[in-house]
Amino acid sequence: MTVNDAGRAASxxxxxxxxxxxxxxxxxxxxxxxxxxxxxxxxxxxxAEEIRGLYRDLVLVRRIDYxxxxxxxxxxxxxWASLLGxxxxxxxxxxxxxxxxxxxxxxxxxxxxxxRGLDPAKLLGLFRGVSHGGWDPTAHNFHLYTIVIGSQTxxxxxxxxxxxxxxxxxxxxxAVIAYFGDxxxxxxxxxxxxxxxSVSNAPIVFFCQNNQWAISEPxxxxxxxxxxxxxxxFGFPGVRVDGNDVLACLAVTRKALQxxxxxxxPTMIEAFTYRMGAHxxxxxxxxxxxxxxxxxxxxxxxxxxxxxxxxxxESADEKFFSDLExxxxxxGAGIRKACREMPDPEPLTIFENVYAEPNLLLESERDxxxxxxxSFAVEEASR
Amino acid sequence: xxxxxxxxxxxxxxxKALENDPKVLIMGEDVGKxxxxxxxxxxxxxDFGEARVVDTPLAESGIVGTAIGLALRGYRPVCEIQFxxxxxxxxxxxxxxxxxxxxxxxxxxxxxxxxxxxxxxxIGAVEHHSESPEALFTHTGGxxxxxxxxxxxxxxxxxxxxxxxxxxxxxxxxxxxWEKAEVDTAGGVAAAVPLDKAKTVVSGTDVTVLCxxxxxxxxxxxxxxxxxxxxxxxxxxxxSLSPLDTETxxxxxxxxxxxxxxxxxxxxxxxxxxxxxxVTEECFYRLEAPVLRVGxxxxxxxxxxxxxxxxxDLDRVLDTVDRTFGY
Numbered sequence: 001m002t003v004n005d006a007g008r009a010a011s012x013x014x015x016x017x018x019x020x021x022x023x024x025x026x027x028x029x030x031x032x033x034x035x036x037x038x039x040x041x042x043x044x045x046x047x048a049e050e051i052r053g054l055y056r057d058l059v060l061v062r063r064i065d066y067x068x069x070x071x072x073x074x075x076x077x078x079x080w081a082s083l084l085g086x087x088x089x090x091x092x093x094x095x096x097x098x099x100x101x102x103x104x105x106x107x108x109x110x111x112x113x114x115x116r117g118l119d120p121a122k123l124l125g126l127f128r129g130v131s132h133g134g135w136d137p138t139a140h141n142f143h144l145y146t147i148v149i150g151s152q153t154x155x156x157x158x159x160x161x162x163x164x165x166x167x168x169x170x171x172x173x174x175a176v177i178a179y180f181g182d183x184x185x186x187x188x189x190x191x192x193x194x195x196x197x198s199v200s201n202a203p204i205v206f207f208c209q210n211n212q213w214a215i216s217e218p219x220x221x222x223x224x225x226x227x228x229x230x231x232x233x234f235g236f237p238g239v240r241v242d243g244n245d246v247l248a249c250l251a252v253t254r255k256a257l258q259x260x261x262x263x264x265x266p267t268m269i270e271a272f273t274y275r276m277g278a279h280x281x282x283x284x285x286x287x288x289x290x291x292x293x294x295x296x297x298x299x300x301x302x303x304x305x306x307x308x309x310x311x312x313x314e315s316a317d318e319k320f321f322s323d324l325e326x327x328x329x330x331x332g333a334g335i336r337k338a339c340r341e342m343p344d345p346e347p348l349t350i351f352e353n354v355y356a357e358p359n360l361l362l363e364s365e366r367d368x369x370x371x372x373x374x375s376f377a378v379e380e381a382s383r
Numbered sequence: 384x385x386x387x388x389x390x391x392x393x394x395x396x397x398x399k400a401l402e403n404d405p406k407v408l409i410m411g412e413d414v415g416k417x418x419x420x421x422x423x424x425x426x427x428x429x430d431f432g433e434a435r436v437v438d439t440p441l442a443e444s445g446i447v448g449t450a451i452g453l454a455l456r457g458y459r460p461v462c463e464i465q466f467x468x469x470x471x472x473x474x475x476x477x478x479x480x481x482x483x484x485x486x487x488x489x490x491x492x493x494x495x496x497x498x499x500x501x502x503x504x505x506i507g508a509v510e511h512h513s514e515s516p517e518a519l520f521t522h523t524g525g526x527x528x529x530x531x532x533x534x535x536x537x538x539x540x541x542x543x544x545x546x547x548x549x550x551x552x553x554x555x556x557x558x559x560x561w562e563k564a565e566v567d568t569a570g571g572v573a574a575a576v577p578l579d580k581a582k583t584v585v586s587g588t589d590v591t592v593l594c595x596x597x598x599x600x601x602x603x604x605x606x607x608x609x610x611x612x613x614x615x616x617x618x619x620x621x622x623s624l625s626p627l628d629t630e631t632x633x634x635x636x637x638x639x640x641x642x643x644x645x646x647x648x649x650x651x652x653x654x655x656x657x658x659x660x661x662v663t664e665e666c667f668y669r670l671e672a673p674v675l676r677v678g679x680x681x682x683x684x685x686x687x688x689x690x691x692x693x694x695x696d697l698d699r700v701l702d703t704v705d706r707t708f709g710y
Contacts (some may be wrong), residue, residue, distance in 0.1 A: 132487040144487055148479045154445055157451020165434055192445035353490035354524055356548035361626035
C-alpha cells in the first residue's frame with residue numbers, strides 16, 4: 001500500500017456515517033496552544049526555518065487584510081472581503097502548491113495570492129473598482145477572483161481535464177486546486193464539478209474553507225452532514241483538517257495534490273475554520289451571531305499558535321519577531337501607497353477587451369461615445 | 384461540390400476542425416456513440432477518440448463550465464446543448480463567466496468556446512424543444528451570436544466559429560437539419576462570407592426582408608411568391624446576430640425604403656426590435672413605412688398542434704410585407 005493508498009483507506013474508513021465523533025475526524029498537527037502533535041497519515045518533516053517562513057506569511061497576509069479594511073474605511077476601496085481567521089487555511093494550502101499547479105480562487109483568497117507571488121496591490125484594483133481582475137493569471141498560475149459563488153470549481157475541473165489531455169498526469173505531473181466556501185457547497189456548479197472530476201478522475205483538489213458563515217447563514221442552513229463527507233457520495237475521499245492549523249493544512253493539501261498529480265483523482269479537503277471578521281466591509285455580523293462565538297474562535301487563532309510554538313521551542317529569537325514587525329510595517333506602507341496612487345481608468349477603456357477579435361458594432365459605439373466626450377472638451381475650449 | 388443535408392454539413396465542418404487543430408474538442412450529451420440526437424456528431428468519436436469527442440455527464444452548466452476550464456488550458460471546446468430549452472442551466476456560466484472572462488482579464492485570457500444550440504420549432508416536439516432564445520445572448524456583451532440558414536453556411540460557419548478567439552453561440556435551425564443543398568467541402572472557408580457579415584440571398588427592390596436560421600428558407604419562398612404578384616423582395620440572411628452587420632442592412636433599406644424583420648422568437652424584446660430601432664435611426668428619411676416585425680407571439684411556445692399558427696410562415700411574412708405598403 002502506498003502512502004496515498006493509506007490516506008485513502010484512512011479517509012474512507014472515517015467516512016462511515018455516525019460511527020466516529022466529529023472531533024476525532026479533525027486532522028491537526030499543531031494545537032491551539034502551540035503543541036506539535038503527530039498524525040499517522042500525515043507525517044510532516046518540516047524545519048524550523050520553514051515554520052518561520054509560514055509564520056511570516058501568516059503575519060504579512062493578516063497585515064495586508066488589515067490595511068485593506070482600513071483603506072475601505074477611508075474611502076479608498078469600495079469594498080473588501082476580509083480573510084481574517086482564515087490565514088492558516090490559505091497559507092497552508094497555498095504553500096503546498098508547486099509552481100506548475102494551478103489555483104482557482106474565490107474573491108477572498110488573498111493569502112493564496114500572496115503564496116503565489118502576486119503583488120498584493122494587484123488585489124486592491126478589483127475592490128477599488130479600477131478593474132475586474134488586474135493580474136495575469138498565467139504569470140502566477142493563479143486565476144482571477146470569481147465572484148459568482150462556486151462557478152470557478154467547474155473551470156478548475158475543466159482545466160484539470162486539460163492537464164489529463166496534455167498527458168501531464170503521473171510522475172512530475174500537475175494538479176489544480178479549487179477554492180470555495182461552505183455556502184458554495186449548496187451550489188449546483190460545485191456539485192457538478194464534483195461529478196465531472198470524479199467520473200473523469202481529474203487531477204484536482206477541492207479545498208473548501210468552511211468558515212461557518214455564508215454572510216448571515218450558518219452552516220446548518222447549507223448541510224445536515226459534515227461537508228467533507230459529501231465527497232464520499234461522489235466517489236472520492238474527503239478529509240477534514242483544522243483550518244486554523246497551518247501545518248495540518250500544508251500536510252493534508254500536499255498529500256492530496258500529490259495524489260492528484262500521480263493520477264489518483266480528486267480529493268475534497270474541508271478546512272474547518274472561522275470567519276472572524278464580517279463577510280465584507282458592508283456586512284454587520286452583530287445582527288446574526290453572538291460575540292461569544294468569536295471569543296471562542298479567538299482562542300484558536302491561526303497565528304498565535306505558531307508564535308507560541310516558535311517561542312516555546314526557541315525556534316525564533318527576538319530579532320526574528322522585530323524584523324518581521326518592521327517588514328510588516330513596510331508591506332503596509334507599500335499597500336497604502338500603491339492603493340492611493342492607483343489611477344482611475346480612462347473612460348474609453350470601457351470598450352476595450354470585450355472581444356478578442358474586431359467588432360465593428362462595438363467600435364462604432366465607442367466612436368460615438370468618444371465624440372460625445374470630445375464635445376465637452378470643445379465646449380470647454382470655446383469658453 | 385457535394386449535396387449534403389445541413390446536419391451532415393455541420394458534421395463535415397466539425398470533422399475538418401478536428402482534423403486541422405488537435406486542440407479542438409467536442410463535448411455534450413450523447414455526442415459520442417450515438418452521434419448526437421440529431422446525428423450532427425455522427426462517427427466523430429469513432430475517428431477522433433473519447434478524449435476529443437466527450438460524452439459528458441447530464442448537466443449543461445457543467446458542460447459549459449468545464450469547457451471554460453479547458454479553454455483556459457489552451458483547448459477549443461465545441462459544446463453541444465441538446466435542445467434550445469435546455470441551455471438555461473448553462474445560462475449562468477455563459478453570461479457571467481464565458482462572456483466576461485476576456486474582459487475581466489483585460490484581454491489576457493481568450494475563451495475560444497463554441498456553444499452549438501439546435502433552435503426553433505416546427506418539428507412537433509414537446510415543451511422546451513422548439514425555442515428561439517437568441518435575444519438573451521445578443522443582449523450579453525462579450526458573446527458572438529451566429530445562426531446558419533443553409534448547408535453551405537453550416538459547413539463554413541461552424542469552422543469559422545471554432546477558429547474565432549471569442550466565445551460563439553451557434554444556432555442551428557433544427558427543422559432544416561434534413562434539407563439538402565450543394566456544399567463545396569473541398570474548398571476552404573477562406574472563400575466563404577466572413578462570420579460577422581450578412582449575405583443577400585435574394586436581390587430585390589421593393590422591401591428588405593431580414594431573417595436568419597430557419598426563417599431564411601421561409602422568406603426565400605415568400606420572395607418567390609411575391610414576385611409572382613409583381614413585388615420584389617430583397618431577402619438578407621443576417622448570419623451574425625451579434626454583432627449585426629448593419630452596413631449591409633442599412634444599404635439595402637436605403638434602396639428599398641421598406642423593412643420587415645422575421646424571426647421565430649417572440650417579437651417583444653426580440654432581435655427585430657433592436658434592428659427596427661437601428662434602421663429607424665439610420666434610414667429615417669428613406670423609410671416609406673415603419674419597420675415591421677413578424678415573429679412568434681409574446682407567449683410561451685405553444686403545444687405542437689398549435690405551432691403552425693405560432694411560427695411565422697410564408698403567408699404571415701407576405702401579410703407583413705403587404706402591411707408595409709399600407710402607410
